[in-house]
Amino acid sequence: AQSVTQLGSHVSVSEGALVLLRCNYSSSVPPYLFWYVQYPNQGLQLLLKYTTGATLVKGINGFEAEFKKSETSFHLTKPSAHMSDAAEYFCAVNFNAGNNRKLIWGLGTSLAVNP
Amino acid sequence: IAGITQAPTSQILAAGRRMTLRCTQDMRHNAMYWYRQDLGLGLRLIHYSNTAGTTGKGEVPDGYSVSRANTDDFPLTLASAVPSQTSVYFCASSRDRGSPYGYTFGSGTRLTVV
Numbered sequence: 533a534q535s536v537t538q539l540g541s542h543v544s545v546s547e548g549a550l551v552l553l554r555c556n557y558s559s560s561v562p563p564y565l566f567w568y569v570q571y572p573n574q575g576l577q578l579l580l581k582y583t584t585g586a587t588l589v590k591g592i593n594g595f596e597a598e599f600k601k602s603e604t605s606f607h608l609t610k611p612s613a614h615m616s617d618a619a620e621y622f623c624a625v626n627f628n629a630g631n632n633r634k635l636i637w638g639l640g641t642s643l644a645v646n647p
Numbered sequence: 648i649a650g651i652t653q654a655p656t657s658q659i660l661a662a663g664r665r666m667t668l669r670c671t672q673d674m675r676h677n678a679m680y681w682y683r684q685d686l687g688l689g690l691r692l693i694h695y696s697n698t699a700g701t702t703g704k705g706e707v708p709d710g711y712s713v714s715r716a717n718t719d720d721f722p723l724t725l726a727s728a729v730p731s732q733t734s735v736y737f738c739a740s741s742r743d744r745g746s747p748y749g750y751t752f753g754s755g756t757r758l759t760v761v
Binding site: 622 | 651687688689690737739744745747748749750751752753754755
């Protein structure tokens with residue numbers, strides 16, 4: 533079955549430290565990959581996406597992610613965490629095989645940034 | 648600003664009552680979706696619409712209905728609310744289902760059924 537796994541429901545980092553949020557998916561077909569961010573009491577906002585081309589993609593707020601087909605991963609990173617990065621982060625994968633397109637969501641990772 | 652408007656922002660509803668959550672988009676997106684978000688369960692798709700005039704069932708459609716009379720509006724109706732429908736509901740849209748451009752989300756409706 534198609535699935536998206538976010539390793540770690542809660543991640544805590546210190547301000548200025550590296551942020552690494554993990555996302556793995558199951559697929560035999562190259563997918564579209566997304567990261568969304570949800571700030572408290574708000575809707576989800578697209579952070580970045582991979583569709584084709586360069587496997588390292590850059591998004592808003594200094595975040596980037598690398599698509600690694602061999603590892604079926606799309607981990608999200610940011611070199612230096614800011615307090616404002618505290619939010620819920622969701623990985624989503626569009627398994628775009630033929631007409632059976634379906635967006636599968638990970639369960640989310642809550643990022644806390646400590647001063 | 649282009650986007651999705653959801654109403655109401657929050658609501659407390661007595662069990663057994665009927666309620667319609669409204670969703671309007673101004674981006675001329677073909678596809679629209681309703682999700683519910685519950686702690687520990689992530690986002691679960693309730694219903695979707697690939698284009699005006701068509702709808703489909705998602706993962707958790709029971710107790711909910713939708714309609715898509717035009718491109719812009721996609722209301723979600725709870726015919727007879729139950730406490731298990733207490734949740735935060737998000738409407739979203741995309742250019743097409745499976746779009747590589749991603750989804751745009753509304754700000755959500757927080758519903759409490761008592």
